[in-house]
Amino acid sequence: MLTSPELALIYKGIIELFNKGKAMDYTLLEHEMRALDHELYAEMNGLNYVGDGLLSVVDDVHVTTYADLIVEEYQRNSLRLLAMELSGKCGSRDIPVEQILQLANSKLEEIAGMGVNSTSTRQISEIGQEVVARHTRLLENGGTSVGYSTGLKGMDDIMGGFMRGEVAIASALTSHGKTALSLFMAVQIALKGVPVYIISLEMSMEQLYGRILMSMSTVSPENLRMHGLTETEIAVAKGLNETTLKRLPLFIDYIASARPEDIRAKVKLARKRKQCDFLILDYINQLDTGHAQGENLATSLGHAMKRIKDLAVEENIPALVLAQMNREIEKRNDNYKHKLSDLRDSGVLEQAADVVFFINRPELQGNGKGDDGESLVGIGNINILKNRNGATGTTKFRYNNHMTRISDY
Incomplete structure (x- = not known):
């Protein structure tokens, strides 16, 4: 949910590459962007639109922090849109308050979950296997x-x-x-x-x-x-x-x-x-x-x-x-x-x-x-x-x- 259509196109191109299992390559990304919206791609001059920003990033050390900032901004935009949607529904007497509250709760839970890393969840036996393997190596190596x-x-x-x-x-x-x-x-x-x-x-x-x-x-x-x-x-x-x-x-x-x-x-x-x-x-x-x-x-x-x-x-x-x-x-x-x-x-x-x-x-x-x-x-x-x-x-x-x-x- 990027407010800038240019940045949204870049993001969509990245998602397309990811879904197709292709490498995150500069040339491949531009190809996907052209296929998605040739007119907007030409108007923004491709990835040159973010050229200065790309040059300022010298390595990927802070990539997790950058991603967190993007998620945070995404959540803020989502909350703004939700507030406008709820405001419109509250103005209508035809919609029960209970229905509006259910919508609000559902949307808020969805927005809150955007920044949660679901890959950190693991099944208990998988954790147990790692623990047992570590102790087995210790025993085999004569560790105390x-x-x-x-x-x-x-x-x-x-x-x-x-x-x-x-x-x-x-x-x-x-x-x-x-x-x-x-x-x-x-x-x-x-x-x-x-x-x-x-x-x-x-x-x-x-x-x-x-x-x-x-x-x-x-x-x-x-x-x-x-x-x-x-x-x-x-x-x-x-x-x-x-x-x-x-x-x-x-x-x-x-x-x-x-x-x-x-x-x-x-x-x-x-x-x-x-x-x-x-x-x-x-x-x-x-x-x-x-x-x-x-x-x-x-x-x-x-x-x-x-x-x-x-x-x-x-x-x-x-x-x-x-x-x-x-x-x-x-x-x-x-x-x-x-x-x-x-x-x-x-x-x-x-x-x-x-x-x-x-x-x-x-x-x-x-x-x-x-x-x-x-x-x-x-x-x-x-x-x-x-x-x-x-x-x-x-x-x-x-x-x-x-x-x-x-x-x-």
């Missing part, structure tokens, strides 16, 4: 967890790894290891052949590469960041680049001032290129949510989190989202016992997540020794406070001076 392993046994024992269709939030105070731990997990997952896609909203791609390089070699952090690599370290970096890192399905993208729709488009494209079976977003508080007037940041971030959750379910991939903590925990006298409300801009944020865990390093809080006298230097805690489909609990990990090497406790 349905999810992707975090690389830390204690964490896997509690939450079973990262599950498809689920979103986990990792939160910590500044410099307590959010990015370091997420990169460790990214490498562990990628080493098993799983494509990992990291979207950074803060650190540059070169900085992330540097962290991964230091985690896999003896390259000095000071040399990499300040003094320059030695000849030996350059040889080590070259060797890693040409061997392990070259084979590693680990992909990094930096996006400045990213919006939720940008994240969605990037992930869709990465999925198309087989670069994303596991998503890491570093970090959500840097998203440009464009919150509406009167809407607070916590609510808008929660809505963004819900869109990431929808994306994870839609693409059937796990997602790890990093988030900042507020500093209220530093004012409490509870030895840094985390609460879900410790998430900065919390509220809808943790509600949309399937898993929420906090990272802390006691030595940075002035706790050099535990209650039993054990040294806490180089020991970090992971507190899993929410796990929608599993257990919660606390586990530990070890790290080196620069937080470049992480291992089981």
Whole structure:
């Protein structure tokens, strides 16, 4: 129901090609348009009518968003026409009100259903077959967890790894290891052949590469960041680049001032290129949510989190989202016992997540020794406070001076 006859002709041509099972080709589309209405085709000069618009679309990354906009406009036009039709019928005393109401309900249901994707509906046994097949592959390969392993046994024992269709939030105070731990997990997952896609909203791609390089070699952090690599370290970096890192399905993208729709488009494209079976977003508080007037940041971030959750379910991939903590925990006298409300801009944020865990390093809080006298230097805690489909609990990990090497406790 396009109001422009020219655009309507283009649309009809596309539908004709689709119904005939033909390719969506520029020349074939013009042929169909000529056959449908030769006079209008000549008047609008074929597809040159939308030439400028076609040239402005450089790829199909946003095609789903464009389609949603077309459906929305179609629904608006349908509602306008329905309003005029109902207005005319209401002016006639010969038509019973009940009949008009039935017509209104029927038409409204039809219009509301225009944007619904019916292909998402599946029969229960079909879903069951996929689940059984996945468990069969796990059994045959000698696996011990349905999810992707975090690389830390204690964490896997509690939450079973990262599950498809689920979103986990990792939160910590500044410099307590959010990015370091997420990169460790990214490498562990990628080493098993799983494509990992990291979207950074803060650190540059070169900085992330540097962290991964230091985690896999003896390259000095000071040399990499300040003094320059030695000849030996350059040889080590070259060797890693040409061997392990070259084979590693680990992909990094930096996006400045990213919006939720940008994240969605990037992930869709990465999925198309087989670069994303596991998503890491570093970090959500840097998203440009464009919150509406009167809407607070916590609510808008929660809505963004819900869109990431929808994306994870839609693409059937796990997602790890990093988030900042507020500093209220530093004012409490509870030895840094985390609460879900410790998430900065919390509220809808943790509600949309399937898993929420906090990272802390006691030595940075002035706790050099535990209650039993054990040294806490180089020991970090992971507190899993929410796990929608599993257990919660606390586990530990070890790290080196620069937080470049992480291992089981």
